[in-house]
Amino acid sequence: MKRPNSTKIVFIGAGNLATCLSLALKKKGYCICQVFSRTENSARILAEKLGCAWTTQIQEIQPDADLYIFSVKDSALQQLVETIPSNNGIWVHTAGSMPINVFPATNTRCGVFYPLQTFSKERSVDFTEIPIFLEAREEDVYAFLEGIAKELSHNVIEATSLQRQYLHIAAVFACNFTNHLYAVAENILLRNGLDFKNLIPLILETAQKTKSYHPIDAQTGPAVRYDENVIDKHLSLLADTPALQTLYKELSQHIHQYAITAKQSSENEPNQL
Amino acid sequence: MKRPNSTKIVFIGAGNLATCLSLALKKKGYCICQVFSRTENSARILAEKLGCAWTTQIQEIQPDADLYIFSVKDSALQQLVETIPSNNGIWVHTAGSMPINVFPATNTRCGVFYPLQTFSKERSVDFTEIPIFLEAREEDVYAFLEGIAKELSHNVIEATSLQRQYLHIAAVFACNFTNHLYAVAENILLRNGLDFKNLIPLILETAQKTKSYHPIDAQTGPAVRYDENVIDKHLSLLADTPALQTLYKELSQHIHQYAITAKQSSENEPNQL
Numbered sequence: 020m021k022r023p024n025s026t027k028i029v030f031i032g033a034g035n036l037a038t039c040l041s042l043a044l045k046k047k048g049y050c051i052c053q054v055f056s057r058t059e060n061s062a063r064i065l066a067e068k069l070g071c072a073w074t075t076q077i078q079e080i081q082p083d084a085d086l087y088i089f090s091v092k093d094s095a096l097q098q099l100v101e102t103i104p105s106n107n108g109i110w111v112h113t114a115g116s117m118p119i120n121v122f123p124a125t126n127t128r129c130g131v132f133y134p135l136q137t138f139s140k141e142r143s144v145d146f147t148e149i150p151i152f153l154e155a156r157e158e159d160v161y162a163f164l165e166g167i168a169k170e171l172s173h174n175v176i177e178a179t180s181l182q183r184q185y186l187h188i189a190a191v192f193a194c195n196f197t198n199h200l201y202a203v204a205e206n207i208l209l210r211n212g213l214d215f216k217n218l219i220p221l222i223l224e225t226a227q228k229t230k231s232y233h234p235i236d237a238q239t240g241p242a243v244r245y246d247e248n249v250i251d252k253h254l255s256l257l258a259d260t261p262a263l264q265t266l267y268k269e270l271s272q273h274i275h276q277y278a279i280t281a282k283q284s285s286e287n288e289p290n291q292l
Numbered sequence: 293m294k295r296p297n298s299t300k301i302v303f304i305g306a307g308n309l310a311t312c313l314s315l316a317l318k319k320k321g322y323c324i325c326q327v328f329s330r331t332e333n334s335a336r337i338l339a340e341k342l343g344c345a346w347t348t349q350i351q352e353i354q355p356d357a358d359l360y361i362f363s364v365k366d367s368a369l370q371q372l373v374e375t376i377p378s379n380n381g382i383w384v385h386t387a388g389s390m391p392i393n394v395f396p397a398t399n400t401r402c403g404v405f406y407p408l409q410t411f412s413k414e415r416s417v418d419f420t421e422i423p424i425f426l427e428a429r430e431e432d433v434y435a436f437l438e439g440i441a442k443e444l445s446h447n448v449i450e451a452t453s454l455q456r457q458y459l460h461i462a463a464v465f466a467c468n469f470t471n472h473l474y475a476v477a478e479n480i481l482l483r484n485g486l487d488f489k490n491l492i493p494l495i496l497e498t499a500q501k502t503k504s505y506h507p508i509d510a511q512t513g514p515a516v517r518y519d520e521n522v523i524d525k526h527l528s529l530l531a532d533t534p535a536l537q538t539l540y541k542e543l544s545q546h547i548h549q550y551a552i553t554a555k556q557s558s559e560n561e562p563n564q565l
Binding site: 093094116135136137139142144148149150174176178181182184185186187188189190191192193194195196197198199200201202203204205206207208210211212213215217218219220221222223224225226227228229230231233234235237238239240241242243246248249252253256257262265266267269270273274276277 | 366367389408409410412415417421422423447449451454455457458459460461462463464465466467468469470471472473474475476477478479480481483484485486488490491492493494495496497498499500501502503504506507508510511512513514515516519521522525526529530535538539540542543546547549550
């Protein structure tokens, strides 16, 4: 395995994930030699953080790196892969929902390097706990990517393109949709003269519980027992926001149905959940 | 104000909230003198933890305590309030969705003591950060409750019965519904041979972000920009679970609508969110 400081990496993209991943790799001693982004400002800002070169021109991308990390919007990935001149480096992308087949089938020096986390440019993250899902077409490429991933995280897992798509869907539920429920809660409080910060201990504890319990076993509240008294009262209090009323009803029914199904399946297959 | 160790408290109820609250009060030096519960086992177990008396008989409830904390299911509260013989102690309940009017209007020695958190009997919680919402009909009763609440938490807030109902609804969104989305995510992963533990860093980071950002500003993912490519792909991958498909669609539309509304309202009233 090559040592970090002799591994040259080019970043294609300078967004949230590219920023966090490149900074984490640099910290581990990897040589990030260039950042490419169509947006000059993004390229320059990230390159300054990394102390490396940057470009907005495809033809200026350095051809002699060991690894090219494509970390761009799904919609831009295919076109970039087709436009950047081929070279001897390994090409990977970092997208949950894109298959490895975004790289042409003839290219065996390619793979996927997918760290499952929500990233922000201005928020530093500890990669140690972040699961990194890898995919490659050849064993030596996989081993190369695994070597790098294990420098960052103690949780490195092989996953197929299909599994990664379901990971992404699960992440949409657990992160994007969850965050939306926080936003809904803030809105309800604001409209009633209450401060969102009062919900934060509850939000943190609910999240912390996932470390000790299966969520299905930790489910509490009026919906799980379908307490119609409370549910109807809540629905009537939401009468002036029909969209929230619908969402409340749907989620409550879904929770109740889930609890029934889980109970049945745990009676049949006690170890399933 | 009475000193903790000269304040005698009876707990009516021995569930999750009663367990956590009584243990926290005992730790602060309060004298928990008795636990009442219709369920012998619950009463005995909590009383053993507290080192105090217990009973399942209403007529055996000690009449000379300073404070009676009713911490029972909403559906049992009204009946208990009407059945327990009146005395000179202050009576409070701990229910988000029940108004202070569950106590007869003639009783001025009553109130509400509502700690906003999700409690489990077997999980110890630090009350310092937990907001406690108080309501009372008389100033001296409020001051008495505030004295106790401030021994436990540095976040004690007065709230009306109506505000508390909205707090409870917000908590249902931020805790119960959120936990359900975790359960959905676990289910999706299980059915695809993936381990739920891989989502935990993402879940924790999403929750942690509420300490630094308004959730509406932290919203990421395909729904907020209504990326139909990704959304349609996800919907087709959920084809074998129509209920999840519907939930995914509803939440995505809701997120998108919210983002549009927030953008409009921030253009009109820049400081609202």
